[in-house]
Amino acid sequence: MTDYRLKYVDLLKDILSEASSFSSIKNDIDDKNKAFFNMLFMTTFRQLTFIKEEILPLFVKKKISKKQDILQYVLYLGIVELLFLDTPSYAIINSYVEIAKTKTDKFGANFVNAVLRNVARQKDKLLNNRKSKYFSKEFLKILRQDYSAQEIKDMEEFVNIEPMLDLTFKPSVKPKFTDYIKLDFDTIRLSSNIKVTELDGFGDGDFWVQDASSSMAVKCLSDDLTNKNVLDLCAAPGGKTAQLLSRGAKVNAIDISQDRIDILKKNIKRLNLEKNLNIECIDALCYEANDKFDIILVDAPCSATGTFRRHPEILHTKTIGDVKKMSQIQEKILDKATSLLKNNGIIIYATCSLSKAEGEVQIRKFLNKYKDFNIKEINIAGTSLMKTKEGFLRILPQHLKDFSGTDGFFVACLQRKN
Ligand SMILES: C[S@@+](CC[C@H](N)C(=O)[O-])C[C@H]1O[C@@H](n2cnc3c(N)ncnc32)[C@H](O)[C@@H]1O
Incomplete structure (x- = not known):
């Protein structure tokens, strides 16, 4: 022992x-x-x-x-x-x-x-006699930059609630099993103690694991994606790449990490979605292409504070310094994305951070710098609580409180003017 x-x-x-x-x-x-x-x-x-x-x-x-x-x-x-x-x-x-x-x-x-x-x-x-909750002093410091005491208290309730298992299905496929909740935006939610590999349809590549929040970045693209040229700049392990491919897009998926690219390849192979996919292991900042893209997804590296339910170690490791460091990297990747996008093209920017410096503030700065971009309002069924006045999605765990919560997440949809 x-x-x-x-x-x-x-x-x-x-x-x-x-x-x-x-x-x-x-x-x-x-x-x-x-x-x-x-x-x-x-x-x-x-x-x-x-x-x-x-x-x-x-x-x-x-x-x-x-x-x-x-x-x-x-x-x-x-x-x-x-x-x-x-x-x-x-x-x-x-x-x-x-x-x-x-x-x-x-x-x-x-x-x-x-x-x-x-x-x-x-x-x-x-x-x-217990008085304290779960957030560390440093984690509270991060959250207090952006949220009220009540909002933080509401988030904290979710530290000790086991997150459920969320699945995204290919658009044309229905679950072959029962005992699940179907959320308004099509995520299939199951009890956390289910072994995903044992679910009927896993071997057939019907679905993949993806937190409900995380699925929103691609769901905010409401138009037909068939044959659209999409650049997925931070793609691994490929949850959003799979969403794009399953809706008929042609995807160039790149990521800086070879280990994570290997996982992406394995995931996409199981899903049988390899057909319209090019994969490259490269730093997004060094990526060049002959043709510009219709859509660029920047699912940026971030402090990941929104994932504290599944990764509670984050409560004790992340600092305000991390938020600042990551927001600088995100800004550079966004700059790069503008150079690779067609006129009228769309940039989807997403992070699993709760910090507005990596979300709302980042995008306001972007729009000040790039006057040829507009915010495209996001309209996804069942997300009215998550929509901000500016038209972004700011998702907090308590937004799905009746369904045992969700990860913190941010999505902005930005369209270049003609
Ligand atoms: C939030 S994760 C992406 C998750 C993925 N889009 C999905 O849905 O499964 C961020 C990814 O960015 C990658 N990354 C970090 N810095 C990068 C860079 N400079 N260029 C390209 N990829 C980068 C990381 O390796 C990580 O896989």
Whole structure:
């Protein structure tokens, strides 16, 4: 039991210090331990603000030295197991005390032992007296730049609600299974514990996994896409590429990451949508083409704060600095897109960030710079709550509160004048 937890302590440190991503680490965990690993880490990210702000200050009076900083990660995992998972407490405490001894010394082990025993003894009181929610101080700082206290409170409700499984179907295909919700904008929503690969139609390439919010970027193109030349500038892993192809567009899909392009290729192959597709691994800023495009999709790299339900580690890793850095990259990619677009052509700009610097503000800046563009109003059934006065989509988790939420997302549709 101690062995794999010893490794998990290092992995947690790597994720929280952004040395590795949770998604890539998750893929490397063997099948036997995957379910437990997932539960332990997802719970840790969701409960970390409570642990850091309410529990540790009660029992840790002196700052943990830099040399022994691994002990804080030992405590995070130990406390999560004691308070939120059903492992017997003596087994957990012994296990984490052993880890502390291996990682530091007998003083470190005694310290972990004392804290965990106190937490175990006071479990009910600690849980009953809980005040804090889930957003970290830095995450709140990011949100407070753009949202009211009530809006933030409403978003926070969704941290601890398991996101459902959302599927996008090819336009002509109907689900071959039952027990699903069909949202107004055609997303098929199922319980999160369903294994997607076991659903009828998966092998036939009927559908792909795509959060409802994320599907809006392509859905805002209401015209017929048959034979339209589309450039998908940040395409991998290909959810939106698949939407474009399944509506008959000819797509040049590019992405800077070869690993992610490999996933895109695999996804598009399963969906049997390879026919009108060209793929290239290249930095969007270096991309050149002989002909200009009818439509360019900029599903830009971003701080991804809107995905905190599925990626709660984001609550503890993203900073205002990340938002600023990403908005500068997005601006450059948008500049590039203008040079590749036909007259009358459309740029769809989308991000899964909650920050307006990566959404509304970015696009206002764009429209000030490029006077030959107009906002094309987005009209998708069932999205009236998400529409802004300017005609963008600003999607918040609470906009689908009756259906257990959705990811935060932004979409703008921009048309070049003739
Ligand atoms: C939000 S994801 C795209 C998701 C994708 N459109 C989909 O629907 O599945 C952003 C993508 O941008 C890529 N990216 C980041 N910087 C880039 C750049 N300079 N040029 C091209 N792609 C880039 C990342 O590798 C990542 O795959």
